[in-house]
Amino acid sequence: MRLIFQIIYTILTNGYMYGYFSGKIYKGTTKYTCVPGLNCYSCPGALASCPLGALQMALNKREIEIPFAVLGFFFIFGSILGRFVCGWLCPFGLVQDLLHKIPLFSKRKQLPYHSVLKYGKYIVLFGMVIVGSAFLFTGFVKIPAFCKYLCPSGTFMGAIPLLSGNEQLRMQIGGLFYWKLGILLFLLSISMKVYRPFCQYLCPLGAIYGWFNRFSLVQIYWEKDACTACMACQKACPIDLPPEKISVSTECIRCGQCVKACQAKCLRLRK
Amino acid sequence: MSYWQIFRKKKIEFPWWLVGTGIGAAFLMVGFFYGQLEEIYQKAIMICLECIGIG
Structure with missing residues (x-):
């Protein structure tokens, strides 16, 4: 998409x-x-x-x-x-x-x-x-x-x-x-x-x-409590960001690969 | 409450992006009154020789 x-x-x-x-x-x-x-x-x-x-x-x-x-x-x-x-x-x-x-x-x-x-x-x-x-x-x-x-x-x-x-x-x-x-x-x-x-x-x-990136309207949110630490998001991330850094990183380009890869639905791209 | 929860809660409570957008809109208005949009236009309608590597 x-x-x-x-x-x-x-x-x-x-x-x-x-x-x-x-x-x-x-x-x-x-x-x-x-x-x-x-x-x-x-x-x-x-x-x-x-x-x-x-x-x-x-x-x-x-x-x-x-x-x-x-x-x-x-x-x-x-x-x-x-x-x-x-x-x-x-x-x-x-x-x-x-x-x-x-x-x-x-x-x-x-x-x-x-x-x-x-x-x-x-x-x-x-x-x-x-x-x-x-x-x-x-x-x-x-x-x-x-x-x-x-x-x-x-x-x-x-x-x-x-x-x-x-x-x-x-x-x-x-x-x-x-x-x-x-x-x-x-x-x-x-x-x-x-x-x-x-x-x-x-x-x-x-x-x-x-x-x-830290405060823009378009964000990727991470629910720490729901995270199973499977690291599927980091594997899917094209620039290898761990989940705790995605929201606040200046490197994340909001491609959404981590959101797609997350089975526990603890990552979400939101406006 | 964990650090992350506090951080996220604060971020949701205060829409910094709206402040940034407001500052941007104000800058754009000031730029418009200084004629900077016209300058951008005048530059953009001529071939930029530096950009294409012959200037």
Whole structure:
């Protein structure tokens, strides 16, 4: 059910079909708003804006001002959904989910040194999205450091369809594009073995929404007294969370696998 | 009553998510009056060369 939901949501939010054929992007009024997930606004089909792109754009100004509108989107999406956004509403999460289903390699839930590597997303958030965008210059112009040097969603959803449909843009391809393409291919190939490596270790949106997980409306509740400690939930959890940590963890993407696996019905996904 | 029960009870009693949503709505209004939604739109309707790796 989650996979179908993810596919329908991705099609609905990237449904400007003319863009894919013409190599142009949508310019309608829905781009005043941000989608909750990592969805590059340079994707030819994108009907709304990327919240991380919008945040960096605000920090790229000559005089830094508080990005109220983007913070507003983060607070609303985060407070209601938390990292449910990652599990159900992120197009790049869907891509990684689909790749992880390919039965090519033995699967791993996490990379070695997970307990250290999981803090990578906070380093990306503060180092690239906030500090990088506010203080990194190319000449006299500030740059959106995360979008420019790391974002695999921009390469996958923006660059590849745009460049394949637009010859003028294709002629400008240089080293930076190949750097980003390398990152994308690296992450996509790891996704076949490890569950959502970008989301677990690098995604700054996950770092933001993780903070809301503790008190968001969409929650997974655990009834300790009813729990038989069979650990079926932890086995089913794609990121190996034990039941006592599911509710409060900043890592849980609310996929609902634990709820489905629980025979004692002591876990429940509730709005 | 266990720590977990107290924690969960408190969480149900006080809807922090509603406070967060209210703060978000207030931020969005302030951003709207500062013209930040227009800025988001202006950025989003132009191809972001950095995003696609040629800028």
